[in-house]
Every structure is written in C-alpha cells, then in structure tokens.
Amino acid sequence: MTLSSAPGKVYLFGEHAVVYGEPAVPCAIERRARVGVERRDDGRLRVHAEDLSLDGFTVEYGATTDDRPDVNVSESLLTAATQYVDSAIEQVRDVTGDDEVGFDVTIESDIPLGAGLGSSAAVAVAAIDAGTRALGTTLEPDELAERAYRTEYDVQEGQASRADTFCSATGGAVRVEGDDCRSLESPDLPIVIGFDGGAGDTGELVAGVRGLREQYEFAADTVEAIGDVVRNGEDALAAGDLEEVGRLMNFNHGLLSALGVSSRSLDAMVWAARDADALGAKLTGAGGGGCIVALDPTPETETALSFTPGCENAFRAALTGEGVKRLE
Ligand code: MEV
Structure with missing residues (x-):
C-alpha cells in the first residue's frame, strides 16, 4: 500500500470575491484525508471510502465512467469517493504515461464533505500523490497542486479555484490572486x-x-x-x-x-x-x-x-x- 494524506483548509479571508480577481487567504488545517492505493493488474479502480461524514461504502468499477454500477449512496459521497478519485487517477496516468493502470483505493477523511473545508481538494492531492508514488514518481508540491487543480476543474466543470488544492498540497497560509498562489508567513492561529x-x-x-x-x-x-x-x-x-x-x-x-x-x-x-x-x-x-x-x-x-x-x-x-x- 502507498499511503498519502493531505490537509483541508479554511478561508481566513476572501471567498467569493476571489472569483472576481480579488485576493483570498486560505490556510491549511490539521484535519486530513488519507488515501491509500494498491496497484491492480486488471486496469480497474476499486474505491473504498470510510469516515466521509456518513456510512462507509465500497464501489467497484472499470476504467471507463460508463461502466459504473448504480450505487445507492448520497450524491456527495459518490462525488467525493468516485468522481474525484477517477479524475485524480487520470492525472496519475497522464504523469506516468501508464494509461492502463488500475488501483484499489481506500479513502479515510476527517474533513466534513462540502462544508467549506476543502475535502475534495485534500482527496485529490492525496490520491495523486499516492498514485504517482506507487508507480515510482514523486511530484513536487507545485506540480501536485497543479494536477489536483485539474482534477477539481474537470469534476466541477470549470468551476474551481486554485486555492484549495494549492493550500492542501503545500500547507500553511496561502495568498491566492487569479492563477497566482504563494505561501504567506503566518503566526500560529488558534x-x-x-x-x-x-x-x-x-x-x-x-x-x-x-x-x-x-x-x-x-x-x-x-x-x-x-x-x-x-x-x-x-x-x-x-x-x-x-x-x-x-x-x-x-x-x-x-x-x-x-x-x-x-x-x-x-x-x-x-x-x-x-x-x-x-x-x-x-x-x-x-x-x-x-x-x-x-x-x-x-x-x-x-x-x-x-x-x-x-x-x-x-x-x-x-x-x-x-x-x-x-x-x-
Ligand atoms: C468555495 O470554497 C469558494 C468560492 O470562492 C468559490 C471558488 O473560489 O471557487 C465561493
């Protein structure tokens, strides 16, 4: 098993206005999503998600999205556990050039879903990091952030900012303005x-x-x-x-x-x-x-x-x- 974790975040300042080019300051918090991957030989993805605020569940499907079973879980869980992982694994395939690779993926998270704490970004960052490392490539945080941003961009059909994924990949307090993201000095924040x-x-x-x-x-x-x-x-x-x-x-x-x-x-x-x-x-x-x-x-x-x-x-x-x- 190759296992990575990535933190969620809060916005100290600037959500919504950031959509119109104003700066924003998200900062990473010690609440994490952990993603473990194990390579499969049959090119399929099997996602097991637990502790995503609701009941755990298991979904197994092939490499194409059409191949998914009809699973009776909440929309948000399905989104978090399958669409983000699916898209993250596409990034892994793109980085490594291994188009056929499949994985058993296990997600555990103590970040509430869809609640403003960057849960999907943390899952994307950890999944890409674990997937690429399982295939022998270790990405720098900047590239990891970029790949995780593409994951969110794909799943959210273009409605993604770089804030969550950059913050989750690098940690700390971050200043985001348009496409420009950089780390900020910050005191300990209670x-x-x-x-x-x-x-x-x-x-x-x-x-x-x-x-x-x-x-x-x-x-x-x-x-x-x-x-x-x-x-x-x-x-x-x-x-x-x-x-x-x-x-x-x-x-x-x-x-x-x-x-x-x-x-x-x-x-x-x-x-x-x-x-x-x-x-x-x-x-x-x-x-x-x-x-x-x-x-x-x-x-x-x-x-x-x-x-x-x-x-x-x-x-x-x-x-x-x-x-x-x-x-x-
Ligand atoms: C949502 O977490 C933050 C918003 O500013 C939207 C976005 O930046 O994509 C509301």
Whole structure:
C-alpha cells in the first residue's frame, strides 16, 4: 500500500470575491484525508471510502465512467469517493504515461464533505500523490497542486479555484490572486471550527453573488471591499496581530452576509463564537451551510459552539505548515 494524506483548509479571508480577481487567504488545517492505493493488474479502480461524514461504502468499477454500477449512496459521497478519485487517477496516468493502470483505493477523511473545508481538494492531492508514488514518481508540491487543480476543474466543470488544492498540497497560509498562489508567513492561529452538519450548493451560491454584482453597483463595491479586507488581513497576519485578524474576519463575515451567502445556522455559530469572546468569526467557503471559522486561544468558543442550536460539531483545528504527507 502507498499511503498519502493531505490537509483541508479554511478561508481566513476572501471567498467569493476571489472569483472576481480579488485576493483570498486560505490556510491549511490539521484535519486530513488519507488515501491509500494498491496497484491492480486488471486496469480497474476499486474505491473504498470510510469516515466521509456518513456510512462507509465500497464501489467497484472499470476504467471507463460508463461502466459504473448504480450505487445507492448520497450524491456527495459518490462525488467525493468516485468522481474525484477517477479524475485524480487520470492525472496519475497522464504523469506516468501508464494509461492502463488500475488501483484499489481506500479513502479515510476527517474533513466534513462540502462544508467549506476543502475535502475534495485534500482527496485529490492525496490520491495523486499516492498514485504517482506507487508507480515510482514523486511530484513536487507545485506540480501536485497543479494536477489536483485539474482534477477539481474537470469534476466541477470549470468551476474551481486554485486555492484549495494549492493550500492542501503545500500547507500553511496561502495568498491566492487569479492563477497566482504563494505561501504567506503566518503566526500560529488558534482556529476553532463550528459545523452545522450541512453543506451549501457552491454553484448556486456563486451564481447568486454574480447576479447581485451584475444588478447592483453596491454589490460590486461589496465584493471589492472584501478585497480590501483581505489586503488588510495580510498585513495583520504579517505583523502577527491576531486581534486585528479577528476584527477583519468579523468584517469579512458581514460583507459575505450582505451578499446573501450566510445562513441562520452559520450566523448563530458566528454570534455564539463572538459572545464567547472569540477574536473573530466568519463563515468559510461558499456558505449557505457548513462551517464557520473562529479564532480563540481559550476553550470558550469550542464549548459555546457545542451548546449552540444548529451546531452539530465543534472542534479545534490548528493551522498546519505541512501539506501532503507521505505516510507509507
Ligand atoms: C468555495 O470554497 C469558494 C468560492 O470562492 C468559490 C471558488 O473560489 O471557487 C465561493
């Protein structure tokens, strides 16, 4: 077995506005997807996925997508466990030139699916890394990020940014602007996550913001204002000023809320974190449901979130400087 893991991420600043060329700052968190691969001689892919927030399942299918069985699992699980792996293995085939190779693939993940924590990017990064290594090629993090980006781009039909895959491959805090991704210096961040158990529809939420931006000049100004928050946030991170980082996260959440991408449960968790004296709190990712990220060096926010109606799970997830990890 060749085994790799890759981290999920939170957006400290800038989701949605990044779609229009503004900068964003995602950062990798110590919650991982682990992908193990074993080569098969018959060119088929067998995917076994466990702990993807729902029940484990096994899917076996051939090298072509038409060949798939009708499997009764949730759409999101099927997407995560088969489409991303399928596309990631295509990248492995492309890198290694071995068009016929098949694998037994096992996925374990402690990143909630579709909840703004970059679960699919982590699966793509770990699958490509394990698959290429199983065939004797070790990719540099930049190339791994590029290949994983292509995986997301294919599966999401062109609706992918480089943020999640770059962050997952390299680890740490990252600045993304258009196609340009680079690592940022960051202090340790006392990150607490609240998860409402749900997931937003990224395509619909992105389309909603696009519509508002086209209809109202003030919505376009709001998107630009998020860009200004991000630039200030970068300075605050560079200065290690966590109080200012938190204040700007609050501001960022307000602007996202104005753009209609928050929800009752996300707002309830953000306010619970603020009431517990977190330095700041905001939704992370596309919104509509899923996760919030708060900064709190004390245990207060995690405790407060665990008693907040609408919060299914609250946990601490440290910023990790380690991207892809080669485990076996
Ligand atoms: C979704 O995780 C982040 C968005 O900015 C969309 C994207 O950047 O592709 C909402």
